[in-house]
Amino acid sequence: MAGGDSESPLTSPSLEQQFEKFRVQLEDSGSLLERIRAVVMEIESATRLMQASLLLVHQSKPIPQVLEKANAQINVLKDLYSKLAEVVRECPGQYYRYHGDWRSETQMVVSLLAFMHWLETGNLLLHTEAEETLGLNDSDFALDLEDxxxxxxxxxxxxxxxxxxxxxxxxxxxxxxxxxxxxxxxxxxxxxxxxxxxxxxxxxxxxxxxxxxxxxxxxxxxxxxxxxxxxxxx
Amino acid sequence: MAGGDSESPLTSPSLEQQFEKFRVQLEDSGSLLERIRAVVMEIESATRLMQASLLLVHQSKPIPQVLEKANAQINVLKDLYSKLAEVVRECPGQYYRYHGDWRSETQMVVSLLAFMHWLETGNLLLHTEAEETLGLNDSDFALDLEDxxxxxxxxxxxxxxxxxxxxxxxxxxxxxxxxxxxxxxxxxxxxxxxxxxxxxxxxxxxxxxxxxxxxxxxxxxxxxxxxxxxxxxx
Amino acid sequence: MAGGDSESPLTSPSLEQQFEKFRVQLEDSGSLLERIRAVVMEIESATRLMQASLLLVHQSKPIPQVLEKANAQINVLKDLYSKLAEVVRECPGQYYRYHGDWRSETQMVVSLLAFMHWLETGNLLLHTEAEETLGLNDSDFALDLEDxxxxxxxxxxxxxxxxxxxxxxxxxxxxxxxxxxxxxxxxxxxxxxxxxxxxxxxxxxxxxxxxxxxxxxxxxxxxxxxxxxxxxxx
Amino acid sequence: MAGGDSESPLTSPSLEQQFEKFRVQLEDSGSLLERIRAVVMEIESATRLMQASLLLVHQSKPIPQVLEKANAQINVLKDLYSKLAEVVRECPGQYYRYHGDWRSETQMVVSLLAFMHWLETGNLLLHTEAEETLGLNDSDFALDLEDxxxxxxxxxxxxxxxxxxxxxxxxxxxxxxxxxxxxxxxxxxxxxxxxxxxxxxxxxxxxxxxxxxxxxxxxxxxxxxxxxxxxxxx
Structure with missing residues (x-):
């Protein structure tokens, strides 16, 4: 009877080995993703503080005062991006694999930095300047052009x-x-x-x-x- | 009068330079994308032929005969993946940037190869075997695990x-x-x-x-x- | 004062002439469209009758009897398509301009004719046979391939x-x-x-x-x- | 047993012939479409340049200067429309079959030409004038009235x-x-x-x-x- 089949070891060794390897790989990339998301949540939080300070500009607070508070978050962000770059560096060539996870947060960061820069200088924050501000200029973890x-x-x-x-x-x-x-x-x-x-x-x-x-x-x-x-x- | 403003050069040189650089970069990545898509269309076409042969198995055609016709497309696919890898290799570290463009086609290729392998051996086509069949085993252009x-x-x-x-x-x-x-x-x-x-x-x-x-x-x-x-x- | 402007003839003669011409053209194409739609509604109605007869096949009515009733609509449809072709012929080269208006109805006609043909012969109704059945074979009003x-x-x-x-x-x-x-x-x-x-x-x-x-x-x-x-x- | 069926040639010759003919026809219309789209992309690109020049009118640039730069694209567009007409002419009577592929681009072209004409003359660019500007007046490839x-x-x-x-x-x-x-x-x-x-x-x-x-x-x-x-x- 077919029932006898179910007691024999069903899975072939190579199949088992492969899926055991996959299990480990998926755990690894899963935990990497969690670490990425943890840093991105911190970035999002620092960005929120920066934005809260910056919004006072609409109430005609003096610009230097507004910028001072907003600028305070820049070093926080720099540290967080350095942390993010470190995590992503663990899996070389996979920047764009996880890119979707920090994409919209980074667009918001750029938007605030560019607004601050314009308030201060009247000019556009250039791509290289944005990278420099976030400490990404010497890094393999670049600021995506479209972001x-x-x-x-x-x-x-x-x-x-x-x-x-x-x-x-x-x-x-x-x-x-x-x-x-x-x-x-x-x-x-x-x-x-x-x-x-x-x-x-x-x-x-x-x-x-x-x-x-x-x-x-x-x-x-x-x-x-x-x-x-x-x-x-x- | 404000009219006077309009005669001065409005755009700052650094802004212009940056956007000129962007224009070139976007043209480059655009033409890369077109080349990727051209190869992917060929992959899709070869896959269609392979599938057409393979479907005869549902009409109880003898398996060796069915596989022979389907196998004929494997070398075509191998060449196309080598071509695709070559194009993608031009922009190192950006495999996952363009991955979405060959993703579903590759899933279909894997599905057919695995069916053929099962018909022939009764076993699952392993990930490394799939890579080998497509000539991707020594390549930096790997077969994504999830695909x-x-x-x-x-x-x-x-x-x-x-x-x-x-x-x-x-x-x-x-x-x-x-x-x-x-x-x-x-x-x-x-x-x-x-x-x-x-x-x-x-x-x-x-x-x-x-x-x-x-x-x-x-x-x-x-x-x-x-x-x-x-x-x-x- | 600006008020004076409003009493002078505002519109330039060429503008007026052009829009008068447009008005006539739009009336013409509008009435053409209405005539097309009137014929298409008749086609839809004949198709509905044909389908009603044909559906009896699911109740195991004898095929010859079912086909006889359904066939009775073929000549009606033939006349209607000849009428439609005549209307469309009034504006040469514009078949595809109005094509959307008879498209889905024609797809339904083909579907029924092909089912009837299969019931009778066991074979697929070919494109040329479908055209012949509808009297479109010698016509510039062809049966669109995709339809x-x-x-x-x-x-x-x-x-x-x-x-x-x-x-x-x-x-x-x-x-x-x-x-x-x-x-x-x-x-x-x-x-x-x-x-x-x-x-x-x-x-x-x-x-x-x-x-x-x-x-x-x-x-x-x-x-x-x-x-x-x-x-x-x- | 049904197994015997599978060895007989299943597909009837007329069915095969018909679909082989369809395959060729669909390839042909597919490649025509690609050629149309290639020209339309060039039209879109020339239009973008024209629009960029024309927008300077909002910064109170002198009109003759603005028009001179924008006018430079007119001959480019004329050539492209002549190219498009040539492609479409290959399939007589099918202008409206492919019309959707150049429709919105042509509407934009008309919009810019009409704005330029108004800046220059204060009058509306007439339909015949628009056709003449684009070299379409003697052509069977006309400017659709609604566009x-x-x-x-x-x-x-x-x-x-x-x-x-x-x-x-x-x-x-x-x-x-x-x-x-x-x-x-x-x-x-x-x-x-x-x-x-x-x-x-x-x-x-x-x-x-x-x-x-x-x-x-x-x-x-x-x-x-x-x-x-x-x-x-x-």
Whole structure:
């Protein structure tokens, strides 16, 4: 009877060996994933603190004061990215295997750093500068180009709100400055042939940011509130 | 007037340089992607031919004859995977960046190879054997473990149909053999802690394959059609 | 004042002329569309009658009797397609502009004709035969290839039900015949590289029809109900 | 036994012949589609360059300078449309079969050409003029009427932004001129009975463009900024 079969060792040794090896491999990659996720959760948490500080800029808190608090998180993030790079380095050539696990958090980090940089200097945080800020410049753990670009788009999404609040607080020169920055940024993006659907969609949203800032600038100009700023030249 | 602004060079040189660099990088990765996709389309086409030959097994064509035609595609696939590996090798460390583009095609290849191997030997095609068959064993372009496992699940999905058709054609010993193989395979999979959702779902479907083969075995046994096969022992 | 503007003729003559021309063109293509839709509704209605007659085959009505009633609609359909072709012929080169309006109805017509043809002859209704049946063979209003193929897939979807009902009525030789037909048809389809997503999905469903018929054939065989049919040979 | 069946040639010759013919036909139409898509990608790329030049008009760059750069792409586009027409001409009467593959790109081309034409002349680019610009006037490869109309709607969507930026830059006469043009255009569209859902939706958006331009005109008038422009008469 077939029942007799069930008492004999069913599995062939090579099959057993292979799946035992797989079991170990899957445990290993599973625990690696858990360690990655633990660091990413810390990154997310530090980013939240940074963002909370940075949002005060919409209430017209003095920029140096706002930046000081936000900057305090940069070293925390640097340490966390160094920790993340160390974990990922354990499995060489698999950066992109786990990339999805820190992708959106890193886009947010880039977005905040770029906003801070713009508040401080009026310029775009470059890709190399973002890597340097996060301590990734000498690392094999690089900042993915598309993550950087998405982060910049996220920063752009923040600018219309900033302009509105600045004008409310009486800074009538802000729309002109933001408009100039955003126009340049939009033109630069237009040079790129974006095949990544998510990135292309985010870039499309930049056009609405631009339009909104143009509208605010228009409001300020038509009321004659922006005249002095223009005569200065810059 | 604001008009004066528009004549000054708006975009900063570093911004322009960066985006020009990005433009080139995105063109490069775009053309790489196109080359990958071209090879993957050839893989898909060779797989279709292999599958067409292999499906004749359901019409009770003699196995050696069926395998001979299907085997003819193995060297074609080997060449195509070597071509694919060559393209991917151009960007070291980015296997998993483009992995999604050959993932499902490779799972199908594994599934067919494993079915052919089982028809020939009655054993499971091991991961290392699959790599060897595709010429990937010495390569840095390895066969992803999860793709292998999904491919094995797909093969399992083919077995109930095979059993049904074999019994129809008068081979009453087939259900017992397939049941034994599938029971072992299912038990081996159960050792694994599957974190990949797609893989876990595919593994869940293996339970239904097992159940269906058990039912066919039951049909054969209850009608006394399978007794002689069992008394032989194995 | 600007108010004065509104009394002068605003629209330029060329703009007006163009839009007047457009208005006429859109009216024309609109009324064409309505006439197409009117014929298509008649086709749909004749198809419904044909299908109602044909469905009696599942209740084991004698095939000649079933076919006779269904055949009665063929001439109606022929006239309607001739009418449709006449309307479409009014705008040469625009078959595919309006194709979407008769597409699904035509797929259903093909599916029914092919089922009737199979019931009568045991063979597949060929593309040219379908055109001939509908009086489209000498016409510039051809039967679109993909519509024909989708129609054949729809017919395949009807076969498992037919087999089940025939076996219930005691025709134990039916599964073998249908299986043979469906296996051939499936193999023939596999030669095609289907780029049309809808068609590919419909073709995928044919695999389940095949599997279901195999299961019914299995049921019949394992109970020894099909033995005589096989010994006859064919 | 059924086993005997499997050795006979299953597929009938006419079935095989037909599907072999289909295979060739589908390969042919597949490769045609690929060639169409390759040209359309080039059209898309030239359009992107044209748009990048044209967008500088929002930064109050002198119109002749802006147009010169944008015009440079017209001949490129002309060549590409001639190439596209040549490919499509290979399968007479099937313009509308493949129309979906260049449809949205062509709507964008029309939108840019119409904006350029309006900047230059203050008038609407007529359908025949658009065809002439793209070298399609003597061709059987015409500019579909609905694509033209959608393109005009897209151009209208750009006008509020243009008006806002012009007023910001001190051109207080712009709102009146745009309003007049848009009012005429809107009135002309209203004559049409639009059955195409997409087109009707796009036309609906023109109402919002009109409203926004009216608001800007109101802003300018109520602040007494537009008086001189009107008294001149035009």
């Amino acid at each position: 950087y670009l998405v982060g910049i788009c996220f920063m752009s999404n923040e600018l219309p709100r900033y302009v509105v609040n600045q004008v409310t607080a009486g800074d009538y020169d802000c729309p002109r400055k933001v408009l100039r920055f955003l126009t340049d940024l939009h033109a630069a993006f237009r040079m790129l042939n974006l095949r990544n659907d998510f990135l292309r969609k985010k870039f499309d949203s930049m056009k609405y940011d631009l339009k909104r800032v143009e509208e605010v600038y228009y409001d300020v100009k038509i009321r004659g509130l922006a005249t002095t700023g223009d005569s200065v030249g810059d | 292998y496992l999904v491919g094995i699940c797909f093969m399992s999905n083919e077995l109930p149909r095979y059993v049904v058709n074999q019994v129809t054609a008068g081979d009453y010993d087939c259900p017992r053999k397939v049941l034994r193989f599938l029971t072992d395979l299912h038990a081996a999979f159960r050792m694994l802690n599957l974190r990949n959702d797609f893989l876990r779902k595919k593994f869940d479907s293996m339970k239904y394959d097992l159940k269906r083969v058990e039912e066919v075995y039951y049909d054969v046994k209850i009608r006394g059609l399978a007794t002689t096969g069992d008394s032989v022992g194995d | 024909y193929l989708v129609g054949i897939c729809f017919m395949s979807n009807e076969l498992p039900r037919y087999v089940v009902n025939q076996v219930t009525a005691g025709d134990y030789d039916c599964p073998r015949k249908v299986l043979r037909f469906l296996t051939d048809l499936h193999a023939a389809f596999r030669m095609l590289n289907l780029r049309n997503d809808f068609l590919r999905k419909k073709f995928d469903s044919m695999k389940y029809d095949l599997k279901r018929v195999e299961e019914v054939y299995y049921d019949v065989k394992i109970r020894g109900l099909a033995t005589t049919g096989d010994s006859v040979g064919d | 033209y109309l959608v393109g005009i709607c897209f151009m209208s969507n750009e006008l509020p932004r243009y008006v806002v930026n012009q007023v910001t830059a001190g051109d207080y006469d712009c709102p009146r001129k745009v309003l007049r043009f848009l009012t005429d255009l809107h009135a002309a569209f209203r004559m049409l009975n639009l059955r195409n859902d997409f087109l009707r939706k796009k036309f609906d958006s023109m109402k919002y463009d009109l409203k926004r331009v009216e608001e800007v005109y109101y802003d300018v008038k109520i602040r007494g900024l537009a008086t001189t422009g009107d008294s001149v008469g035009d």
